[in-house]
Amino acid sequence: MNNTELELLKIIADMNATPDGAYNIRANGKLADRQVTENVNIKTKTDNPGIDIIIKPNTKNETVHIPVIISETGLTDLVYNDFYIGENSDVTIVAGCGIHNCGENESRHDGIHTFYVGKNAKVKYIEKHYGEGDGNGSNVMNPTTIVNIEDGGYMEMETAQIKGIDSTKRVTKARLADNASIVIHEKIMTHGTQHAETDFTVDLDGENSGANVISRSVAKGNSFQKFLSKINGNNVCNGHTECDAIIMDGGKVTAIPELTANNIDASLIHEAAIGKIAGDQLIKLMTLGLTEKEAEEQIINGFLK
Amino acid sequence: MLELKNVSFTAENGEGEKEILKDISLKIEDNFTVITGPNGGGKSTLAKIIAGILTPSSGKILLDGEDITGLSVTDRAKKGISFAFQQPVHFKGIRVYDLLSLASGKNLSLNDACDYLSQVGLCARDYIDREVNSSLSGGELKRIEIATVLARSTKVSVFDEPEAGIDLWSFGNLIKVFEKMHGSCGGSIIIISHQERILNIADSVVVIDSGRIKTVGSKQEVLPKLFGTVEKGCRASVCSGKETE
Ligand SMILES: Nc1ncnc2c1ncn2[C@@H]1O[C@H](COP(=O)(O)OP(=O)(O)OP(=O)(O)O)[C@@H](O)[C@H]1O
Numbered sequence: 001m002n003n004t005e006l007e008l009l010k011i012i013a014d015m016n017a018t019p020d021g022a023y024n025i026r027a028n029g030k031l032a033d034r035q036v037t038e039n040v041n042i043k044t045k046t047d048n049p050g051i052d053i054i055i056k057p058n059t060k061n062e063t064v065h066i067p068v069i070i071s072e073t074g075l076t077d078l079v080y081n082d083f084y085i086g087e088n089s090d091v092t093i094v095a096g097c098g099i100h101n102c103g104e105n106e107s108r109h110d111g112i113h114t115f116y117v118g119k120n121a122k123v124k125y126i127e128k129h130y131g132e133g134d135g136n137g138s139n140v141m142n143p144t145t146i147v148n149i150e151d152g153g154y155m156e157m158e159t160a161q162i163k164g165i166d167s168t169k170r171v172t173k174a175r176l177a178d179n180a181s182i183v184i185h186e187k188i189m190t191h192g193t194q195h196a197e198t199d200f201t202v203d204l205d206g207e208n209s210g211a212n213v214i215s216r217s218v219a220k221g222n223s224f225q226k227f228l229s230k231i232n233g234n235n236v237c238n239g240h241t242e243c244d245a246i247i248m249d250g251g252k253v254t255a256i257p258e259l260t261a262n263n264i265d266a267s268l269i270h271e272a273a274i275g276k277i278a279g280d281q282l283i284k285l286m287t288l289g290l291t292e293k294e295a296e297e298q299i300i301n302g303f304l305k
Numbered sequence: 306m307l308e309l310k311n312v313s314f315t316a317e318n319g320e321g322e323k324e325i326l327k328d329i330s331l332k333i334e335d336n337f338t339v340i341t342g343p344n345g346g347g348k349s350t351l352a353k354i355i356a357g358i359l360t361p362s363s364g365k366i367l368l369d370g371e372d373i374t375g376l377s378v379t380d381r382a383k384k385g386i387s388f389a390f391q392q393p394v395h396f397k398g399i400r401v402y403d404l405l406s407l408a409s410g411k412n413l414s415l416n417d418a419c420d421y422l423s424q425v426g427l428c429a430r431d432y433i434d435r436e437v438n439s440s441l442s443g444g445e446l447k448r449i450e451i452a453t454v455l456a457r458s459t460k461v462s463v464f465d466e467p468e469a470g471i472d473l474w475s476f477g478n479l480i481k482v483f484e485k486m487h488g489s490c491g492g493s494i495i496i497i498s499h500q501e502r503i504l505n506i507a508d509s510v511v512v513i514d515s516g517r518i519k520t521v522g523s524k525q526e527v528l529p530k531l532f533g534t535v536e537k538g539c540r541a542s543v544c545s546g547k548e549t550e
């Protein structure tokens with residue numbers, strides 16, 4: 001692996017060298033390296049491009065890294081990754097995609113991730129998206145995440161799109177059984193003429209299931225973001241979705257909630273706040289000696305932290 | 306020394322213009338000055354003019370003889386003016402430690418950060434990692450606001466009603482903070498306050514009423530007259546204002 005690729009790995013997966021535990025590195029559409037452990041098996045799919053990640057029941061405190069990097073221009077990569085999280089296990093999965101595009105053509109990664117979270121299992125899924133490159137080729141990522149959580153299961157999903165993705169459409173669909181819950185934290189920063197769309201649908205099917213979807217985003221330049229969040233309360237359940245966005249320059253943000261209560265004991269809340277940085281926040285930091293630009297940076301870094 | 310020369314300020318809003326400060330001339334020595342006066346008199350406006358948040362319609366502001374009227378908020382802060390807001394600002398994601406660190410202008414050690422918080426009566430460990438957001442109570446935010454000014458330790462510090470929302474028990478400690486600051490930094494400490502206990506530690510008291518300076522002097526000169534003056538001021542403003550009797 002060359003330096004550019006190693007650098008990307010560090011940014012998207014916090015990986016310096018090969019980590020402890022299981023991992024699978026995909027580079028330019030091909031398997032680059034893999035390690036499995038006693039409890040975590042990773043197999044190449046035979047029907048589609050992609051992998052199956054199989055975690056044995058009762059696996060505790062293991063971390064699995066599955067980064068994808070693209071450093072060739074003009075490459076379109078489509079993968080199907082399926083995650084089987086065994087009952088009672090407690091694991092962290094670090095995914096992420098980094099594109100380094102120095103060419104003139106579009107580089108694109110579309111990932112379709114399906115999670116089967118077993119009974120009383122806990123999984124934390126971290127996904128970072130990052131693009132760079134000095135060419136004019138655009139970087140495109142369209143991740144789809146399908147989540148099925150069985151009784152008492154829990155999933156925490158943290159997604160971040162930091163920089164350099166020209167176009168993204170993120171689709172997340174979750175279906176929850178009794179006592180299952182999901183927490184989704186999304187962070188997006190767009191600039192230039194970038195376009196980012198996120199579309200969450202959560203079906204709270206189980207009794208006492210719960211969902212909390214929190215999105216924080218910053219739209220700079222002439223970028224555009226659209227945040228759609230749908231929660232269907234089909235049982236005794238709690239759902240909360242929140243979109244908090246800062247717009248700058250000519251940035252535009254649309255937030256569309258759709259809450260449906262199909263059960264008298266479903267309790268659903270949506271909050272959205274979109275606006276520019278509050279003037280008094282800038283002024284406060286300027287009275288501490290920061291320039292307006294420095295104040296802006298601090299506010300945005302904090303907001304997306 | 307901070308000097309205001311014939312400072313006036315007219316606010317413009319949809320309905321027209323309103324003259325909020327009228328020809329204010331004032332010398333603030335390197336001592337402990339308390340500005341007081343009835344609500345709506347123009348005290349916060351004057352503080353914002355000193356900090357550079359508002360620009361006077363006419364007049365000049367001098368810091369140690371240098372004309373700083375045209376300087377931005379940032380430049381004034383760099384010249385050594387600090388300002389604790391009457392209504393502290395919230396930030397999502399910025400922690401108390403971050404704010405103190407920014408205020409001090411360096412990578413503040415955890416110990417020093419904790420020290421500033423302890424001075425304003427907050428148990429440092431409970432607060433250092435908290436975000437400066439609306440989950441903090443009014444009094445907590447107020448104390449953190451004061452701590453940011455302590456962390457800056459500049460030659461001019463302006464506090465806009467620092468005691469508002471601070472509980473009675475802590476009030477004595479707050480006064481100690483100002484006394485200590487006064488003793489150690491030697492610059493000008495300007496406090497806007499309605500509290501007799503704060504007026505009592507002032508070297509100099511300024512009374513502002515209806516946008517004008519009503520009285521300036523040592524506390525010995527001003528205090529005896531003050532409560533009468535303010536009371537009259539209040540009544541007068543009720544009569545001349547929109548409120549009915
Ligand atoms: N932008 C503005 N437009 C119109 N009027 C304003 C504006 N800003 C302030 N004022 C008015 O100016 C007057 C002075 O306000 P200021 O906040 O300086 O008073 P204050 O002396 O600090 O009062 P308090 O003791 O209540 O804090 C008030 O009557 C206020 O309503």
Ligand SMILES: [Mg+2]
Nearest residue numbers: 348349391465
């Ligand atoms: Mg005021």
